[in-house]
Amino acid sequence: MEPITGKTLTDQELLRYSRHIMLPELDIEGQQRLKAAKVLIVGLGGLGCPVAMYLAAAGVGELLLMDFDQVELTNLQRQIAYNQSAIGKPKAEALAETLRGMNSDCVATPIVEKASQDNLLQWITTADLVIDATDNFAVRFAINTACVQAMCPLVSGAAIGLQGQVTVFDSRQPASPCYRCLYSPEGEDQLRCAETGVLGPMVGLVGTIQAIEAIKVITGIGEPLLGKLLLVDGKVMEFRTIKMAADPACPVCADSC
Numbered sequence: 001m002e003p004i005t006g007k008t009l010t011d012q013e014l015l016r017y018s019r020h021i022m023l024p025e026l027d028i029e030g031q032q033r034l035k036a037a038k039v040l041i042v043g044l045g046g047l048g049c050p051v052a053m054y055l056a057a058a059g060v061g062e063l064l065l066m067d068f069d070q071v072e073l074t075n076l077q078r079q080i081a082y083n084q085s086a087i088g089k090p091k092a093e094a095l096a097e098t099l100r101g102m103n104s105d106c107v108a109t110p111i112v113e114k115a116s117q118d119n120l121l122q123w124i125t126t127a128d129l130v131i132d133a134t135d136n137f138a139v140r141f142a143i144n145t146a147c148v149q150a151m152c153p154l155v156s157g158a159a160i161g162l163q164g165q166v167t168v169f170d171s172r173q174p175a176s177p178c179y180r181c182l183y184s185p186e187g188e189d190q191l192r193c194a195e196t197g198v199l200g201p202m203v204g205l206v207g208t209i210q211a212i213e214a215i216k217v218i219t220g221i222g223e224p225l226l227g228k229l230l231l232v233d234g235k236v237m238e239f240r241t242i243k244m245a246a247d248p249a250c251p252v253c254a255d256s257c
């Protein structure tokens with residue numbers, strides 16, 4: 001995996017991130033890579049809020065925050081970055097404001113746009129990593145296609161009810177499957193939180209795991225969930241990991257495999 005070239009840390013940053021730097025596998029070098037990293041988060045709901053907050057707190061240099069929705073009262077049960085006073089504001093702008101208050105070193109750029117094949121590719125080519133935190137299958141497929149085209153790693157998460165799942169795709173790795181290897185646009189029931197409900201902390205849990213995976217991919221520490229799908233069953237609190245292989249006939253990634 002191509003490591004991100006780090007950026008030098010100031011004395012203030014060495015202090016601020018000291019609990020990271022103490023970790024032997026992360027160290028100053030890992031923190032420097034976080035500072036140099038630019039992450040695009042698509043979907044700023046229950047998953048996007050904790051991902052963005054943890055990545056901003058962790059010292060990621062730049063976050064691109066993409067969502068065209070506005071904060072609604074029904075979001076506040078799980079979308080923990082928003083205050084009641086944010087109701088009616090675009091999520092991307094409200095979240096950027098929250099993140100700036102948490103860490104002024106992190107450049108938070110709001111993108112109040114509906115994700116489409118065209119604008120996704122444009123933003124993804126400028127990013128080192130993408131987080132799929134959407135709840136819409138069409139957008140998930142579009143993000144996947146753009147990430148494969150741009151050879152950009154993708155941390156994908158989903159939650160519904162008391163169930164969650166997380167995985168990492170990385171087109172730079174020859175054996176990595178992509179989202180389209182696993183799911184077909186025709187075969188999916190379009191279940192969304194809006195119709196079926198979700199337990200608030202479940203999206204928090206899944207989003208937090210996405211943040212951990214993102215930090216691992218950026219810094220090169222540990223083993224990301226590459227070729228593995230983590231399934232979380234909140235009802236019995238069971239974590240399972242299943243292996244996934246690339247589909248040699250995948251219409252999106254087969255040529256690059």
Ligand SMILES: [Zn+2]
Nearest residue numbers: 178181250253
């Ligand atoms: Zn594929």
